[in-house]
Amino acid sequence: MLIQDYPPQEPPTETLLFLHGRLMVLAEGIEGEEHRHGDDPSQSLIVYPAPEPGGPVLIFMHGGGWTNGYKEEMAFLAPVLNAAGFTLVSNSYRLAPRHVFPANADDAAEAVARTWRLAERYGYDRDAIFIGGHSAGGHLAGLLAVTSDWQAARGLPGDVIKGCLPISGTFDFTPGCGLSMRPRFLGPEGRFNEVKASPLFRLGETAPPFLIAHGTEDFPHLMVQAKKFAMVLRARGLAAETVEVPDATHGTVLLMAAETDKPWLPAATHWMRAVLGRRA
Template identity: 35%
Template sequence: MPLFRLLALPAILLIALLLLVATEYAVARPSRRTADLAYVAATDPAFSPERHRLDVYAPRVKSATARPVVIFIHGGSWTSGNKNFYSFIGRRLARQGIVAVIINYRLAPQAQVPAMADDCARATVWVTQHIAEYGGDPRQLFVMGHSAGGGLAALLATDNRLFARWGLGQNPVRGAILDDPAGLDMYDYLKKMQYSGDEKYLIPFGKDPAVWKAMSPMYYATAASPPFLMFIGGETYPSISYSSEKFRQRLRQLGREPQFTVLPGKKHVPMVLQLYWQNNIIYRELLKMVATQG
C-alpha cells in the first residue's frame, strides 16, 4: 500500500487524539507542563510563532539527581500534526520519571523536510542548553517519534551534521525509539514511484533525488550510531514494514542490531494511540533503554 494513504490519517487520528486529550487531566496529574517555549529566537528570520515551540513535562516529585529526557516528534505525513495533541505522551513519560519534551516543527507546504529536520535539531540543541532548568539531564537525551516523526527521530540519531551546523561537536542523542516510522529511505521510495499518488510526497521532499537521499536516515547509520528500539505494527502499511526491515538490516550489518518488535494486529494509527496507557510495551522497553544508557 502506498505511503500517500498516510495523508488520509490526520482526520482519523485527530478525532482519537482529541478524545484522549479530553480526559487527560483527570488521569495524569503527577506532572507539570511548561507550555509553548520558543526554541528559536523571535529575531531569527525563520522564526515561526506557532511551529517553533515546545512543551516540557516534568515529574512533580523532585529528584536528587537529574532525570533522563525524551523528545517526542509527532507524525502527520510531514504536512500536519501538533504537539498539543500529544500531551498524554508527555504526561505518561513524566509519570514514569522522565522529563518529556513534545515539539512542533514547520510543515509542508510552507516548509520542506530539510527545514523540518533542522527544526528538530534546533529543538534538541535548545534541550541540551535548557533542560536542566526543568530537572532533566542533557547527557541522557533520547528521541522518539511516530510515523513521519519516527523518520525525523532516526535522522537526528544518525546525521551528526544536523548538530554540527548549530555548534554541537557531538551528537547528543543517546538512543532512539521509532514507533511505526515513515521516511527511513525516501530515496528508494521516491525513485520507484510505484504507487498512484506518490507524487504527493514531492511536496514535502521536493523533486531533487539528492534531497531525498539527504533526508533518509538509511544512509547515515554507522557503527557509532546510538541504540534503536523499533516497534512496527503487524498490520501497518507495507511500505513502513519494508523500510523498517531494511533499516534493521542496515543496522545489523553495522553491528548495531536494534531491538525490533512487531506488534501483532496493530495498524498505523493505533501504534501511537496505545501510548495513552502507561504500561504499554513501548514505555516498558523505553525505560529499560534509558536505564541501560544512563
C-alpha cells in the first residue's frame, strides 16, 4: 500500500519524521504480500515469507505514539529474519485521535487471527507464532500476550502466541507510570482505560515467555517500566528475559534490530528457537 493511501495521521514530531524516513529508506525494494482484514486501510498486514516452509512467524508492529506509523516501515526486518528462517508479518492498526482504545488492540488481534489462517497459503508453522513491536507496537504486543479475552471469539487457540518480544514498550499507563502526558489513544477519562490498556494490570495466571528489550539511552520511564514488568512476570513464575542494547536511544534501538552485530537480532532468533525447543 502507498503511504498516501492511508487515512491522514497527526503531524509527526521531528524525531518521528526522521525515524520514518530512515525506516522507509531501509525498506526500499523489500516486497511482501498485503492482506486486509477490515474496511479501514490501516486494518491490514504484509507477509514477508521465509524462503523455506515450516518455520516460525514473527508478527511485528510499528510504533509512533499510537497516532502515527505504517506497517511498511517494518519491512527492513524481513531480510535478516527470512535468512534466519522466520516469516515476518507487519501489521498496521487504527490510530488516535480518530480511533481510541480498544480499536488498536482489536486490530492487532485480528492481524494475529489472519496470520494464523494464512499459514496454509505461505507454509509457515501456525503453531509457532510470536508477536513483538517497537514502542506503541511493543505495548500492543505485550497486551495481547497477557490477555485471554480475544482468542476464542476469533477461533484461535488460547496459546496462539508462543512468545512476546516488545522493544521499548509501555506496560503501565496508570498515575505515576512516568509518562509526561496521558496518551490520546486512551480516550476520555473515566473509562479506566489506563488500567485496561496496561499489560502490567492485565496479567493472568498464564502468559507466554517474554523477551523485553530497550536501549540504554532510551526514555527513562520506559527503561524503568521494562525492568518492573520483567520483575513482576518472574515473581508470578512466568518466563521473562531482558535485552539492553548499549548506546541505543528510543529510535536507534529499532534501527539496530536488523544488525547482526547488535544484541537484539541474535538474541531474539536464538530465544524464539529455544522457546520452541528447536536448534539455535
